[in-house]
Amino acid sequence: MNPDKIPFKLLLFLLCGYLAFDYYQFKNEETSDFNLKKGELASAQLEVGKLKKKLSELEEFRKTVEAKRQKVRQLSAELEKSKGKLGEYADVAGVMKAVISQAQKSGLTVMGLKPAEATKFEYVVQQGFEMTFTGVYVRVLVFMDRLTKLKRILNVESYTLKPSTKQDQKFVELDGIFKINAYHYLRSKVDELSKPPAGGSQ
Numbered sequence: 001m002n003p004d005k006i007p008f009k010l011l012l013f014l015l016c017g018y019l020a021f022d023y024y025q026f027k028n029e030e031t032s033d034f035n036l037k038k039g040e041l042a043s044a045q046l047e048v049g050k051l052k053k054k055l056s057e058l059e060e061f062r063k064t065v066e067a068k069r070q071k072v073r074q075l076s077a078e079l080e081k082s083k084g085k086l087g088e089y090a091d092v093a094g095v096m097k098a099v100i101s102q103a104q105k106s107g108l109t110v111m112g113l114k115p116a117e118a119t120k121f122e123y124v125v126q127q128g129f130e131m132t133f134t135g136v137y138v139r140v141l142v143f144m145d146r147l148t149k150l151k152r153i154l155n156v157e158s159y160t161l162k163p164s165t166k167q168d169q170k171f172v173e174l175d176g177i178f179k180i181n182a183y184h185y186l187r188s189k190v191d192e193l194s195k196p197p198a199g200g201s202q
Contacts, residue, residue: 090118090127095182098150099131106143108135116179124183128157131178134164136171147180157181 080112089195092115103110135143139160147154165173 063109074119075157084149090125092127092185095127095152095154096129098152099129099154100148102146102150103131103133106135106146107139108143120186123186125186127182127184129178129180129182131180133176133178134173135176137161140174140176152182154180166193 096113096115100110100113111132111134113129113131116130118128119126140159144156147156159173159176159178161176163172164175
């Protein structure tokens with residue numbers, strides 16, 4: 001064997017040993033490029049997981065905000081509907097005209113109608129009226145029914161009836177007094193809260 005020549009098999013064995021050792025260092029040493037990149041990947045995956053969680057939370061928040069917006073729109077629509085029935089202003093003359101008209105259409109004779117003191121509540125103002133009249137009982141019932149069918153809310157708080165003719169007659173004439181209440185909407189902070197912000201989305 002020539003001492004100047006190293007056998008090929010030995011060179012191959014040494015090369016394989018070197019490569020194996022280098023691969024072992026590459027895989028196991030903390031400072032190796034492999035493990036550094038592996039750590040960076042794990043850190044990136046962790047950040048991605050956190051971002052996904054935040055996106056999920058933001059989506060839930062968006063859904064909650066949208067649900068609240070829908071609720072506000074619904075309440076605003078109901079508020080506007082209520083305003084239509086109550087009216088936003090104390091139209092005393094208009095109410096008196098409507099009451100007299102319904103009484104006459106019902107067959108009652110209106111002797112007098114005057115407004116009473118208004119009572120303020122949290123969201124509405126109650127305006128009272130006192131109406132004196134004459135008529136038969138069935139006409140009284142017709143009048144009360146007609147009031148319930150008006151677009152504006154009017155209700156009979158109380159009434160008194162007293163016969164003005166002999167009770168042995170077929171139709172007994174009555175003298176009566178109606179206490180009627182009308183209402184109008186009282187503007188409040190609710191109106192401001194139900195308005196969309198200026199320049200904002202609906």
